[in-house]
Amino acid sequence: MNSREGQGDGVEDSPRGRVEMIPAKRRALILERLRREGAAGIQELADAIGASLSTVRRDLEHLVKQGALERTHGGALLQSTERATFEPDVALAAQLRRDEKHAIAAAVADGLRPGQSVIFDASTTVLAVARAVVARRLPLTAVTNSLTTAQVLAEAPAVQLIVPGGTVRPGSTTLVGRPGEEFLRGIHADIALLGTHAITGRTLTETALDVAAMKQAMIAAARHVIVLADSSKFTTASFCTICDVADVQEIVTDDGAAPSVLAELRGLNVALRVISVPRQGRGRG
Amino acid sequence: MNSREGQGDGVEDSPRGRVEMIPAKRRALILERLRREGAAGIQELADAIGASLSTVRRDLEHLVKQGALERTHGGALLQSTERATFEPDVALAAQLRRDEKHAIAAAVADGLRPGQSVIFDASTTVLAVARAVVARRLPLTAVTNSLTTAQVLAEAPAVQLIVPGGTVRPGSTTLVGRPGEEFLRGIHADIALLGTHAITGRTLTETALDVAAMKQAMIAAARHVIVLADSSKFTTASFCTICDVADVQEIVTDDGAAPSVLAELRGLNVALRVISVPRQGRGRG
């Protein structure tokens, strides 16, 4: 009764091929997909990853035990509070689109001029810009509400760094609310670099109200707003609206975005930069 | 694969033999690949480097012990880069008087009660208290002007963390000035934990004006001020004055302080706690 029989007999391309991917990366892929879509079915995940249903179930079980997501009949939901702690799998999920983010960040950093005042949003893509700024030794006046970005920028002697302050969102290193939002009202920066959770049609959305409010304050505080969104962000809308695409001046994304999406954005009054990413076999599938 | 093969090519460093790559370079390659991909499998690494699986495993083991990455089944993950961005200076300073600071911090953390509001100053000793708070899972409302302390406290789900904000002092991760100082005026915390650069006679001093001003704001914002000072701090005064010893309610130090200093402090209206440090023949001076 071994499975060998079915294999030798079936000449059709039964996908019995093993996917060479370490479990942690597989779980990270699941998390990333959930963060984009909000929910996903077992079969859909198995198909996307290239693993069997059993494996996907066990991965979900693992992630549930970590508190990162919630199981439903037939699929899984992202844990709404996103209090996903700093577990390895979650940390890896943040790194998944690394090539795209890095390429976008480098392009944006090249566009910054010495002496400008720049607002850095709490976002992994914007964090990559901060790293590029430090590497380039760009002298800037920087404002950020992310503890992580702040620590990166604090290492640059040429950067004058201001943290508006606020309350830390549980499970993250993002500052929201008072006193940061009010402080931003008194700020007039040259540029704001914003990440977003999703861009749908002409609407930028975010998962939480307080984060959206902070981003709105940043938009109001800058003369030129640049939205950094890798191509995975063009998906279904998140919980609450940040603003309309017309409220920002520039959108930077990578060349993985669907042409229809890009065409729709081009019709609006927004500068659209599409960065080509050299793909080097990042993930199979 | 035989190691002999590599002997023919001229490697001037090693006369002959199998040195295809120095271990340090191999590990650097592993780290670089991990930074690119976020994760990597053992076989994949062995293939990329040209070493055997055993060697790659041993390298990973070595890197784990060094804290650079995390092992998973089948591969390795980069240690969460968000936490990996710590200041080398801070790491160094935390090593000095480590036992003393740890003992003081543990004693202070034991004195904190669930639900209290606590102000954490920017200081390595106070940072140690923050670590103890996280380890004890103490539910607190925390306020800090140190980016490092904030990141530590942000990992504790039970801690509500508020960052007053301000400008980062160059070369450090300390926030000073606006808007933090003004925000602190509206705060009334139960406890403030303060470090200091020096205690001379009955005067607390600090090296820079803006840092001293921030500490003064913290003192004004708390009902009970605790100064954490290991015994090396009882020395010559620094540049500018923070306050008088009478302005704080409690001083915690270790038993390495000179008896004359302790006697002088005991004469003032301040609770003085001397923590005995178990010295293990390290004789740190």
Place this chain on the structure above:
DNA sequence: ATTGATCATGAAACATTTTGACGAATTTCG
């Protein structure tokens, strides 16, 4: 210069974990 100790490397033997498949029990929905 030779010898012996020490260490890194690679390979093999063995224990453990993971994975995919299958059937039975359970749940969902018309």
Place this chain on the structure above:
DNA sequence: CGAAATTCGTCAAAATGTTTCATGATCAAT
């Protein structure tokens, strides 16, 4: 209620981890 889908438990194969050992290089001492 009944059909379809889903989940659960189990099992064998494959992959991975762990331990151990032999080989060769480097180094200190004779």
